[in-house]
Amino acid sequence: MISPVTVISPVIVAIDGPAAAGKGTLARRLAEALGLSYLDTGLLYRATGRRVLDQGGNVADPVAATSAASTLTPEDLQRSDLRGPQADAAAAAVAAIPSVRAALLDFQRSFGRATGAVLDGRDIGTVIFPEARLKIFVTASLAERARRRFLELQAKGTPAALDQVEADMRARDAHDAARAAAPLKPADDAVILDTTALDADAAFVQALALAQARLAVPH
Numbered sequence: 001m002i003s004p005v006t007v008i009s010p011v012i013v014a015i016d017g018p019a020a021a022g023k024g025t026l027a028r029r030l031a032e033a034l035g036l037s038y039l040d041t042g043l044l045y046r047a048t049g050r051r052v053l054d055q056g057g058n059v060a061d062p063v064a065a066t067s068a069a070s071t072l073t074p075e076d077l078q079r080s081d082l083r084g085p086q087a088d089a090a091a092a093a094v095a096a097i098p099s100v101r102a103a104l105l106d107f108q109r110s111f112g113r114a115t116g117a118v119l120d121g122r123d124i125g126t127v128i129f130p131e132a133r134l135k136i137f138v139t140a141s142l143a144e145r146a147r148r149r150f151l152e153l154q155a156k157g158t159p160a161a162l163d164q165v166e167a168d169m170r171a172r173d174a175h176d177a178a179r180a181a182a183p184l185k186p187a188d189d190a191v192i193l194d195t196t197a198l199d200a201d202a203a204f205v206q207a208l209a210l211a212q213a214r215l216a217v218p219h
């Protein structure tokens with residue numbers, strides 16, 4: 001006789017939202033508090049864009065970008081040149097290509113399924129892990145997100161003008177939301193966390209309370 005087996009699927013927490021809404025900091029802290037691994041999926045698109053640029057290719061070319069995505073190595077995610085306006089634009093371009101997204105899908109799913117994880121990105125709750133136990137869509141006003149990004153750039157000594165940062169962010173939001181492949185939108189069952197008036201600690205307290213309530217209940 002076969003004895004009953006309880007299959008407990010790994011816990012997945014999906015954190016999605018636009019740039020500079022605070023999802024990276026929140027996801028990292030949540031992963032640490034819950035004892036889960038953490039993956040910043042934006043790095044996959046950033047590293048893909050970088051590899052295409054390294055090869056002198058066009059980031060909008062599906063063949064070059066898909067080949068770069070399929071051959072990413074863990075070291076590519078550690079590069080120091082994955083941030084900044086050029087890397088932002090390259091990542092947004094490759095992220096709009098369906099075959100690039102398909103090439104990066106297995107990596108993300110395998111990462112999460114190995115031990116459970118908190119993943120942050122744009123389509124974690126809608127495409128990568130629609131069955132995630134908890135989905136939080138982290139957002140904030142455009143002006144507040146631009147202000148945060150501007151302060152980050154200033155802290156790094158990168159020259160920037162607030163108006164330009166806001167204009168770039170508006171353009172990238174529009175691009176991420178309008179693309180046909182996995183556009184940025186909250187999953188129907190996501191909890192919306194607006195951090196416009198919340199600092200990182202206050203956002204973390206709210207997210208942790210959600211996680212404790214949601215993850216305590218057997219799925």
Ligand code: DC
Pocket residue numbers: 019041042043045046088091092093095120121122123124172176
């Ligand atoms: O989160 P980020 O700014 O590092 O993301 C870089 C780019 O990659 C951005 O244009 C959105 C895109 N992206 C995506 O399409 N899907 C993800 N899961 C993560 C990022």
